[in-house]
Amino acid sequence: MDQRAIFLKEVFNELMKWVERTGGEVCLRLLLKRTLYEQFVGGETPRELRQCVRKVSGAGMRCMLAATMEEDVGQERRAEEVYQGNCRRILDAIELSSDTCPSPMIQLKLSGLLPARLLVRVGDLYTASMDSRLRTVEAIADQMVKDSNQVSAFQESLDCAERDTLGKAVRRLKDICERARCKNVRVLVDAECTHLNEGLSALCLGAAAAFNSEVPVVWNTYQCYLKEADQRIREEMGLLSEGVNVCFGAKLVRGAYMLQERQRAQQQSLPDPICDDYNATSTNYDKIASFLLTQAGPRCHFIAATHNEESIRLVIQRMEDEKIDRCFVSFGQLYGMCDQVSYPLANVRQSLRRGF
Secondary structure (H helix, E strand, C coil): CCHHHHHHHHHHHHHHHHHHHHHHHHHHHHHHHHHHHHHHCCCCCHHHHHHHHHHHHHCCCEEEEEECCCCCCCCCCCCHHHHHHHHHHHHHHHHHHHHHCCCCEEEECHHHCCCHHHHHHHHHHHCCCCCHHHHHHHHHHHHHHHCCCCCHHHCCCCCHHHHHHHHHHHHHHHHHHHHHHHHCCEEEECCCCHHHHHHHHHHHHHHHHHHCCCCCCEEEEEECCECCHHHHHHHHHHHHHHHCCCCEEEEEECCCCHHHHHHHHHHCCCCCCECCCHHHHHHHHHHHHHHHHHHCECCEEEEEECCCHHHHHHHHHHHHHHCCCHHHEEEEEECCCCHHHHHHHHHCCCCEEEEC
């Protein structure tokens, strides 16, 4: 975050505090509702959200609802009832999007379905050896297919309470993926901070192994501001397409945890995982997008989630040059942002998703 962004953030925070002090919470809520909230948020109730989605659909765009509950290590104050409540919210989002939008997507954060510390443990087991990745993915998929209470691969590595918690989380993810497949909704699992991402990948790829046999229902997210993004996406594509012979789906983003990643790297004396600057991130993004375009087809779909016009032009040009079917490649922008890009894309019938 540069100094201008920090300054604007501080000014806006002080403005909100002043409005709340002078006019109270009701006044603050009214101000936000009529300004920033209506610009960037699709709705406060299911009815408002449906109206917004229908408006966007009428402009030729499709919806990509986000249920963005998350937590990090040290923030775990949640009980099983909270995780189960988060699961119900995601299931409701699937129902809402399937009722109001053709071929919808939903985005979710797996740290809203189980403790972050357990995600770290799963990630450690997933990366323990050369063959542990495939073994872990197959074990998670096997639990989903057989509807077992616990993941067999972790019997000796986790204690009883951890196995029980993980089993419940895998069941929640299975319920979400089953509902999504039934409703023809794609499930995009968000990446988070790097110390959680290995565990997220293990669960996401396990779900993909269980549900992506015919079409890519479950997609993972790849953060191109990370230096290792290109290697990660190639390894995970190989694991799914060759290791377990299922379809692959990817959401390609630049990334949103730069400050936390660099602070953590500095505090723990780790190498900085982030690309050196924005140009390096853009080069990485375009390189990975170009690779995915060589793979795009019935068994490999991806969404270029970006507001960067140069990256969008590159993808469109490659699609036209190589005659890549538009049903395999989508574009995504956040609701309330980048209208000057989103509407022209929709007008030329590109597959355009608006994130709510």
